[in-house]
Amino acid sequence: MLSSGAIEAVSAAFGVLFKGRNFVRLVGGLLVTIRIAAVSVALSLFFGTLFGMLMTTKNRLVCAVCKVYLEFMRIMPQLVLLFMAYYGLTRVSGISLSGEAASVLVFTLWGTAEMGDLVRGALQSVPAHQYDSGKAVGLTDRQVFCFVILPQTLRRLVPLSMNLVTRMIKTTSLVVFVGVIEVVKIGQQIIEANRLKVPSSSIAVYAVIFMMYFAVCWLVSLAAGMIEKRQKE
Secondary structure, three states: OOOHHHHHHHHHHHHHHOOOOHHHHHHHHHHHHHHHHHHHHHHHHHHHHHHHHHHOOOOHHHHHHHHHHHHHHHHOOHHHHHHHHHHHHHHHHOOOOOHHHHHHHHHHHHHHHHHHHHHHHHHHHOOHHHHHHHHHOOOOHHHHHHHHHHHHHHHHHHHHHHHHHHHHHHHHHHHHHHOOOOHHHHHHHHHHHHOOOOOOHHHHHHHHHHHHHHHHHHHHHHHHHHHHHHHHO
16 A cells, blocks of 8 residues: 555656646657657658568679668667767758658668568568469469569568557657657656656656557557458458
């Protein structure tokens, strides 16, 4: 059982969230997070699909370049890439990007690499006899790919791509380091403004931020489950 003092401290901490417009500000920050994630995911799915198809080409030079790009994006931490895009790009080329633009650029480059590898794996997992069967009924190579191989590939990609989407949503918390005012940054501002008055305010604020991230990722997982279920019907 919690003591009366502990209950009062928790109540005061959560009361901070509903003081003034604090909770509204958190929701607004969450919308910024969702916007960055949504744009990055959409671009990553498109370019990643093209990149994955490119990775399956028989040209050794193209495959080598794709592999170097994939490994670079996997090895390099996203935070370092954010700093390179936000600070380094301006110094090297004179191109000035906003925090949101730099974030979308980095997450798209990273997501394209990860999505491309998923597409490559899905394409290569389709049995070879599927190609032969399509050609046996008179389909051209392009028709075989579009009407036989691609539908099977997309079905295999659904659970894997949704996992990547949730990872990208959670990784958007890094954009706070390049000046983007999103949900984590607003949470820090609320904590700093109320820490002296309510020492335990950080617990409540971070708990709510956690629940916000959980809710968004949970909805994505539900959507993935519904899509998989519909595909099996």
